[in-house]
Amino acid sequence: MQDYHHDRARALLANATQIVTPEEVQAAVKRVAVQLNTRFNAEKSFPLVLGVMGGAVVFTGNLLPQLDFPLEFDYIHVSRYGDADRGGQIVWKVIPRQDVTGRTIVVVDDILDEGETLAHVKQRLLDMGAAEVIIAVFADKDLKRAKPIKADLIGLTLPNEFVVGFGMDVYNYWRNLPGLWSISQADLSAAEPEPEFPVPDAKKLD
Numbered sequence: 593m594q595d596y597h598h599d600r601a602r603a604l605l606a607n608a609t610q611i612v613t614p615e616e617v618q619a620a621v622k623r624v625a626v627q628l629n630t631r632f633n634a635e636k637s638f639p640l641v642l643g644v645m646g647g648a649v650v651f652t653g654n655l656l657p658q659l660d661f662p663l664e665f666d667y668i669h670v671s672r673y674g675d676a677d678r679g680g681q682i683v684w685k686v687i688p689r690q691d692v693t694g695r696t697i698v699v700v701d702d703i704l705d706e707g708e709t710l711a712h713v714k715q716r717l718l719d720m721g722a723a724e725v726i727i728a729v730f731a732d733k734d735l736k737r738a739k740p741i742k743a744d745l746i747g748l749t750l751p752n753e754f755v756v757g758f759g760m761d762v763y764n765y766w767r768n769l770p771g772l773w774s775i776s777q778a779d780l781s782a783a784e785p786e787p788e789f790p791v792p793d794a795k796k797l798d
């Protein structure tokens with residue numbers, strides 16, 4: 593089982609192309625931090641920053657120490673892609689736990705792709721009584737068509753390719769990469785389905 597995932601993850605990365613270097617990633621995080629600092633140091637507010645797990649974990653972890661205004665942090669957990677490379681139904685795993693009534697909320701996520709996830713999250717927070725919901729994303733994917741939501745702050749704009757790294761995964765692999773990689777088209781969707789049961793390790797059967 594471990595061999596299977598190790599080899600599959602390595603093969604996916606071997607076929608992938610690096611599109612953003614770790615240095616460019618860090619510059620993008622800084623851009624978002626500077627914009628948030630400029631905005632929130634100019635007003636006397638106390639925003640609730642909500643990271644959208646799981647993909648936002650790395651962006652959030654890099655961004656928070658660069659913010660220099662008073663804030664409260666928590667996370668929500670929403671997923672639309674699951675283990676797939678295409679969006680499906682939105683599944684809430686952790687809903688907002690604080691009372692958001694009347695508050696300014698900054699939602700932090702790794703990527704705005706079709707925009708369904710963040711449109712849904714924003715509407716839910718507004719329905720719960722939030723005064724204002726600001727969307728900060730590490731990356732916005734250029735789909736060349738309208739989306740149901742626009743981010744207020746964007747670190748960088750990406751081409752319409754399936755990317756991994758800096759919190760983003762392919763089949764649960766490679767969230768840990770410090771740069772961004774575009775997964776080969778041949779490895780998407782057509783990819784062999786993951787076995788439902790652990791693959792026997794041939795070596796151990798000998």
Ligand SMILES: O=P(O)(O)OC[C@H]1O[C@H](OP(=O)(O)OP(=O)(O)O)[C@H](O)[C@@H]1O
Pocket residue numbers: 644645646647648670671672673674679701702703704705706707708709710760761
């Ligand atoms: O704009 P959309 O097309 O809706 O896609 C964007 C969402 O997709 C990713 O989450 P995913 O559902 O993959 O869950 P994850 O964060 O656990 O990887 C990403 O973190 C965004 O939340």
Ligand SMILES: Nc1nc2[nH]cnc2c(=O)[nH]1
Pocket residue numbers: 673703705706753754755756757760761762
């Ligand atoms: N890993 C990953 N997750 C996504 N969720 C929406 N778009 C993407 C993408 O390009 N890569």
